[in-house]
Amino acid sequence: MGIFNEIVERRNTRSLKWDRLEFVYGVEDGSDILPMWVADMDFAAPEPVIAAMKERLEHPVFGYSYICDGCKDAVQKWHVDRHNWQIEKDWILFHQGVVPAIATVVETFTTQDDAILVTSPVYPPFFNVPKFQERKLIECVMKEENGVYSIDFDAFEKCLQDNVKLFILCNPHNPGGIVWSEDELKEMVRLCAKYDVLILSDEIHADLVFPGHKHIPLATIAGEENDRIITCVAPTKTFNIAGVQIAMMIASNPEIREKLRQNAMAHGQMEPNAFAAAALKAAYEEGAPWLEQLLEVVSSNMDYIIETLPAAVPGVKITKPQGTYLLWIDYRGTGLSEEEMMKRLLTKGKLALEPGTKYGEAGRGFLRMNVATTRSQVEDGVKRFIAAMK
Numbered sequence: 001m002g003i004f005n006e007i008v009e010r011r012n013t014r015s016l017k018w019d020r021l022e023f024v025y026g027v028e029d030g031s032d033i034l035p036m037w038v039a040d041m042d043f044a045a046p047e048p049v050i051a052a053m054k055e056r057l058e059h060p061v062f063g064y065s066y067i068c069d070g071c072k073d074a075v076q077k078w079h080v081d082r083h084n085w086q087i088e089k090d091w092i093l094f095h096q097g098v099v100p101a102i103a104t105v106v107e108t109f110t111t112q113d114d115a116i117l118v119t120s121p122v123y124p125p126f127f128n129v130p131k132f133q134e135r136k137l138i139e140c141v142m143k144e145e146n147g148v149y150s151i152d153f154d155a156f157e158k159c160l161q162d163n164v165k166l167f168i169l170c171n172p173h174n175p176g177g178i179v180w181s182e183d184e185l186k187e188m189v190r191l192c193a194k195y196d197v198l199i200l201s202d203e204i205h206a207d208l209v210f211p212g213h214k215h216i217p218l219a220t221i222a223g224e225e226n227d228r229i230i231t232c233v234a235p236t237k238t239f240n241i242a243g244v245q246i247a248m249m250i251a252s253n254p255e256i257r258e259k260l261r262q263n264a265m266a267h268g269q270m271e272p273n274a275f276a277a278a279a280l281k282a283a284y285e286e287g288a289p290w291l292e293q294l295l296e297v298v299s300s301n302m303d304y305i306i307e308t309l310p311a312a313v314p315g316v317k318i319t320k321p322q323g324t325y326l327l328w329i330d331y332r333g334t335g336l337s338e339e340e341m342m343k344r345l346l347t348k349g350k351l352a353l354e355p356g357t358k359y360g361e362a363g364r365g366f367l368r369m370n371v372a373t374t375r376s377q378v379e380d381g382v383k384r385f386i387a388a389m390k
């Protein structure tokens, strides 16, 4: 499959994934380590996205720019076609990224006396952003059965009673790979409404869902409660343009949007950069065929790892996720501590995966592996894992 078989040399490109291993993993020399950690892909972005950025680059003036109406049309059309979600143009506020958007929402809608609820294990900034803003964090640890996570709604409701003002939802879920069902989403909405809690639904992984599963934007099932939902979406994870930095906060409630706008003014926040606007428009207008191929490649990489790795390493279990390009590997059966596992992977295997506790204490005994890379690198990764365990 063309570009999905091509190894693109990424070292010495200021790549966080490939060039920062010494810093991130504390190793002396990362040059022989295969990185399968942070969530960006090793594939070239869709050709129309590259062409749109080149076209912008060829114009030699890089003055201030703004998000044109055509960009908003592209956002609208993508969400209707793909997710059956009719977004009004007015509802869209642009930001540099989903994590900065989370920070903005936390700052705008909570105070230091308030608590913020997350369901763990979960993407680290869900913990870190509230902690750095000195908010109280409440973790509802998810139930895990045979590698599939679900929410214990009794525990969830108890957590909400603890002065929670904001629930940050990961939909689909990173690292669990769960595409939440309509019933689950409705229950979250119902309980948050009962306790007057605002919901931030981070839907950055929405497009990365495998056949047989369907992403449901929270806002589409919330009915009147849509008024208390802010959804974050972006083309960056879907089309591998995270370094370009752009995201959207979508809120149907005008009061919420006004507060977000005031916060942006308070921070002197500008429109996204000229390349981000060009990339976003091209990605949403012309990126779909690339995405279809990507999903096949990722799914097949996952099948390959699930067939080979647990068979070769006793004590390792992997359940295929419903979405994302991230495998959540359960190694509790090996009896190894996280420290020992990471040491083996890095020094014997020369393989960089993410330790589960980066996603909270609930992630202990798991590793996160990014499989959005060529099959040959995936095979290499499996070999390295096996070598680390000998």
Ligand SMILES: Cc1ncc(COP(=O)(O)O)c(C=O)c1O
Pocket: 039, 096, 097, 098, 099, 100, 123, 170, 174, 202, 204, 205, 234, 236, 237, 242, 246, 247
């Ligand atoms: C759930 C989730 N939200 C947000 C991000 C990052 O968003 P951004 O790069 O737009 O800040 C990631 C990246 O992996 C993610 O998994």
